[in-house]
Amino acid sequence: LKSLLKDPSLLETRAYVNGQWQTGQGTFDVTNPARGDVIAEVADLSRDEAAAAIDAAYVAQKEWAKWTGKERAGVMRKWFDLMIENQDDLATIMTAEQGKPLAEAKGEIGYGASFIEFFGEEAKRIYGETIPGHQRDKRITVMKQPIGVAASITPWNFPTAMITRKAAPALAAGCSFVGRPAKETPLSATVLAVLAERAGIPAGVFNIVTSSSASQIGKEFCENPKVRKLTFTGSTEVGRILLKQAADQVMKCSMELGGNAPFIVFDDADLDAAVEGAIMCKFRNNGQTCVCANRIYVQAGVYDAFAKKLAEKVGQMKVGDGLKDGTQLGPLINADAVDKVLEHIADAKSKGAEVILGGEQAEGTGNYIHPTIVTGATQEMAFATEETFGPLAPLFKFEDEDDVIALANDTIFGLASYFYAKDLSRVYKVAEALEYGIVGVNTGIISTEVAPFGGVKQSGLGREGSHHGIEDFLEMKYVCLSV
Numbered sequence: 240l241k242s243l244l245k246d247p248s249l250l251e252t253r254a255y256v257n258g259q260w261q262t263g264q265g266t267f268d269v270t271n272p273a274r275g276d277v278i279a280e281v282a283d284l285s286r287d288e289a290a291a292a293i294d295a296a297y298v299a300q301k302e303w304a305k306w307t308g309k310e311r312a313g314v315m316r317k318w319f320d321l322m323i324e325n326q327d328d329l330a331t332i333m334t335a336e337q338g339k340p341l342a343e344a345k346g347e348i349g350y351g352a353s354f355i356e357f358f359g360e361e362a363k364r365i366y367g368e369t370i371p372g373h374q375r376d377k378r379i380t381v382m383k384q385p386i387g388v389a390a391s392i393t394p395w396n397f398p399t400a401m402i403t404r405k406a407a408p409a410l411a412a413g414c415s416f417v418g419r420p421a422k423e424t425p426l427s428a429t430v431l432a433v434l435a436e437r438a439g440i441p442a443g444v445f446n447i448v449t450s451s452s453a454s455q456i457g458k459e460f461c462e463n464p465k466v467r468k469l470t471f472t473g474s475t476e477v478g479r480i481l482l483k484q485a486a487d488q489v490m491k492c493s494m495e496l497g498g499n500a501p502f503i504v505f506d507d508a509d510l511d512a513a514v515e516g517a518i519m520c521k522f523r524n525n526g527q528t529c530v531c532a533n534r535i536y537v538q539a540g541v542y543d544a545f546a547k548k549l550a551e552k553v554g555q556m557k558v559g560d561g562l563k564d565g566t567q568l569g570p571l572i573n574a575d576a577v578d579k580v581l582e583h584i585a586d587a588k589s590k591g592a593e594v595i596l597g598g599e600q601a602e603g604t605g606n607y608i609h610p611t612i613v614t615g616a617t618q619e620m621a622f623a624t625e626e627t628f629g630p631l632a633p634l635f636k637f638e639d640e641d642d643v644i645a646l647a648n649d650t651i652f653g654l655a656s657y658f659y660a661k662d663l664s665r666v667y668k669v670a671e672a673l674e675y676g677i678v679g680v681n682t683g684i685i686s687t688e689v690a691p692f693g694g695v696k697q698s699g700l701g702r703e704g705s706h707h708g709i710e711d712f713l714e715m716k717y718v719c720l721s722v
């Protein structure tokens with residue numbers, strides 16, 4: 240992997256704690272999902288070492304909070320610039336450990352960096368408030384202050400952006416950050432630390448604790464009284480565990496959890512645009528995002544035409560090693576992920592669905608699977624209630640607008656939803672009726688640093704990105720002055 244990088248010193252297998260590069264008691268392996276070979280052995284930190292990182296972050300935060308917003312913005316801007324300067328290398332590291340095609344990895348580095356740029360700028364705009372007093376001698380001020388040490392746990396599907404989306408608002412607010420990246424993708428996290436150090440982020444403010452033991456590190460994050468904020472992206476199942484653990488300390492929590500996104504195509508939609516949108520929404524990162532369309536509902540009048548056009552386009556997508564030119568669909572993260580997609584396909588077939596494209600594992604040693612489309616999907620099939628997290632597009636047929644809204648909302652999840660329609664009153668009505676934190680109308684791509692990302696129901700708590708995203712790392716203090 241080193242030989243593929245313009246700057247090989249970006250590849251770092253040690254953890255980064257208190258401005259020091261740290262080896263653990265042992266190491267854990269990182270494999271390339273395209274070939275299954277081990278590409279790095281990364282420092283495996285223990286719970287005690289995570290506690291030491293929290294101690295360092297606790298001390299560093301007090302000083303960091305004294306910096307002016309403009310000073311914090313200055314080093315964050317340098318950090319952003321370094322990410323962009325090294326975009327190709329960062330993308331290569333990501334593709335090697337995560338599998339996504341290089342072009343998508345570059346896109347994620349740009350997206351991930353944008354949070355550092357955006358929140359660095361926001362550091363200058365953390366405004367408080369004055370409120371007219373309730374008595375003649377009273378003056379009321381509301382201050383916004385950093386909450387303290389923020390601990391983060393992130394998944395492998397967006398190994399860079401899920402960290403920067405949390406670390407950037409934390410640092411901008413004046414918090415310090417201790418992050419535990421997924422064990423599948425630690426190198427995308429340690430390289431952020433390499434660049435943070437080069438940018439001049441002070442020791443202890445940004446820490447990366449690499450570890451194979453998620454539950455041990457998670458316990459330390461929840462039980463250590465020096466941590467005041469927990470921010471997590473991952474499954475609803477693990478989110479519930481962390482919320483329970485964090486309850487003892489009444490810790491402020493942000494949770495970006497699972498989704499089961501509906502994608503609805505109405506009769507009046509621009510069908511070609513809907514096909515394009517569905518492809519971007521369903522097959523980005525090979526279906527491994529929590530905002531990927533999981534259920535595609537198509538109105539009866541356009542169902543057959545949509546299925547045909549979608550199959551034609553998806554059938555042309557190239558599956559392969561993400562580092563090779565022209566690859567559009569990389570491997571899935573591991574063999575279990577492949578099995579889950581195959582199970583969902585088998586389950587659908589056994590309940591009467593028809594596979595019109597793909598349906599099988601692709602040849603080769605990696606975790607490849609052909610992009611798959613099934614028609615005749617029904618609410619009894621597994622993907623109606625569970626996230627597939629892979630390249631399987633099930634097409635459900637519907638007749639009536641109210642029915643499809645009810646079906647779309649019939650889930651414990653409420654992260655992203657999408658629909659295609661032209662009628663303006665329908666657009667408003669459906670956008671209002673969908674019980675989701677995010678609604679894409681006539682678009683399949685909704686992620687940007689300037690908008691609030693987050694879910695309702697069991698998809699999460701809090702919002703990331705936009706000026707709202709920094710609030711999760713701030714406390715309000717009401718000061719009442721008698722003059």
Ligand code: ADP
Pocket residue numbers: 392393394395396419420421422453454455456457458472473474475476477478480481
């Ligand atoms: P995904 O399906 O995206 O891997 P998970 O919720 O399983 O979703 O994992 C998200 C992150 O949470 C990963 O970094 C994983 O290692 C971590 N994790 C899993 N179980 C726990 C736990 N009990 N406590 C803390 N972190 C955990």
